[in-house]
Amino acid sequence: MLKKTGKHPLYKSVDRRSFLKGTAFGLASLAIPFGTSDASVWDAFFQKHFREMDDDEIKSVIKRMEKEYADEYKTDFKIKTTGPLPGVKFGYGLDLSLCIGCRRCVYACVKENNQSRDPQIHWITVLQFKNGERWVNVFEEADRYYNPQEVPEEGHFYMPVQCQQCENPPCVKVCPTQATWKERDGIVVIDYNWCIGCRYCMAACPYGARHFNWGKPHIDKSEINPDVHYFGNRPRYKGVVEKCTFCIQRTRENPGRYPACVEICPVGARKFGNLLDPESEIRYCIENKRVFRLKEDLNTSPKFYYFFSI
Numbered sequence: 001m002l003k004k005t006g007k008h009p010l011y012k013s014v015d016r017r018s019f020l021k022g023t024a025f026g027l028a029s030l031a032i033p034f035g036t037s038d039a040s041v042w043d044a045f046f047q048k049h050f051r052e053m054d055d056d057e058i059k060s061v062i063k064r065m066e067k068e069y070a071d072e073y074k075t076d077f078k079i080k081t082t083g084p085l086p087g088v089k090f091g092y093g094l095d096l097s098l099c100i101g102c103r104r105c106v107y108a109c110v111k112e113n114n115q116s117r118d119p120q121i122h123w124i125t126v127l128q129f130k131n132g133e134r135w136v137n138v139f140e141e142a143d144r145y146y147n148p149q150e151v152p153e154e155g156h157f158y159m160p161v162q163c164q165q166c167e168n169p170p171c172v173k174v175c176p177t178q179a180t181w182k183e184r185d186g187i188v189v190i191d192y193n194w195c196i197g198c199r200y201c202m203a204a205c206p207y208g209a210r211h212f213n214w215g216k217p218h219i220d221k222s223e224i225n226p227d228v229h230y231f232g233n234r235p236r237y238k239g240v241v242e243k244c245t246f247c248i249q250r251t252r253e254n255p256g257r258y259p260a261c262v263e264i265c266p267v268g269a270r271k272f273g274n275l276l277d278p279e280s281e282i283r284y285c286i287e288n289k290r291v292f293r294l295k296e297d298l299n300t301s302p303k304f305y306y307f308f309s310i
């Protein structure tokens with residue numbers, strides 16, 4: 001039996017990366033502890049790609065994971081696998097005239113989506129710009145570490161950035177294991193159990209929206225959100241990449257809920273809805289405001305629209 005340490009068994013003694021190394025350079029370097037009788041290690045390691053599993057296989061994987069998470073965080077987990085709803089493609093709007101740079105969205109996202117508190121991972125970055133400054137390279141010219149006494153700071157404006165859920169996502173194209181893909185409702189998802197941590201997707205993403213778990217993510221048991229989705233906010237492992245999923249665990253409900261960042265924003269700068277619904281708020285914004293998308297010249301075609309309303 002493997003020694004129980006409270007860590008996820010897959011990444012304790014047998015990670016996919018080590019395994020690939022082992023197969024490439026000979027079984028001598030394989031990290032699997034031969035002779036182990038811990039079935040969950042083997043089940044986790046040989047878990048099929050999500051899209052190749054049938055309903056029974058998915059049920060058994062979910063059951064195994066719910067138990068692993070419950071053991072680690074001492075609370076019952078509900079892992080949803082809800083698929084895309086028919087007739088839905090999600091889009092996001094951000095009114096830069098309203099955003100005051102308070103970063104409440106950043107921390108609501110951390111809490112809802114079980115992001116590591118130590119080391120800290122943030123799926124949303126709020127950038128600060130000086131009024132009147134010309135942008136050539138948005139990310140290099142902005143101040144992402146602004147820390148004034150109060151916000152908004154005189155003479156500045158703010159631009160929150162997160163995964164842009166591109167229609168042509170470069171991150172998906174480069175993934176060697178097909179651990180990441182775009183779903184029918186436009187959300188780009190990651191199967192953390194198939195991610196080998198190569199970080200090609202991070203290099204390919206022009207928005208800096210993907211984040212790597214260099215260490216084991218740490219979240220206090222008292223702060224864990226046990227209402228999770230397989231592709232979203234379920235606890236991650238050391239060595240995998242993660243990013244915003246438009247709060248898939250909320251937005252794919254029927255009726256859907258707003259993403260946590262939309263709900264928390266004190267000034268209503270964040271808009272969200274179904275791009276295929278002509279009555280939705282996001283459609284109103286696109287049709288009535290002068291919207292722009294980040295780095296449009298790259299042809300990534302984000303479903304994230306920025307605008308100034310004033």
Ligand code: SF4
Binds near residue numbers: 102264270
């Ligand atoms: S919560 Fe709203 S106002 Fe505050 S930084 Fe986020 S988008 Fe801007």
Ligand code: SF4
Binds near residue numbers: 175190196201
């Ligand atoms: S790090 Fe990115 S590119 Fe590499 S396997 Fe994971 S999702 Fe795919």
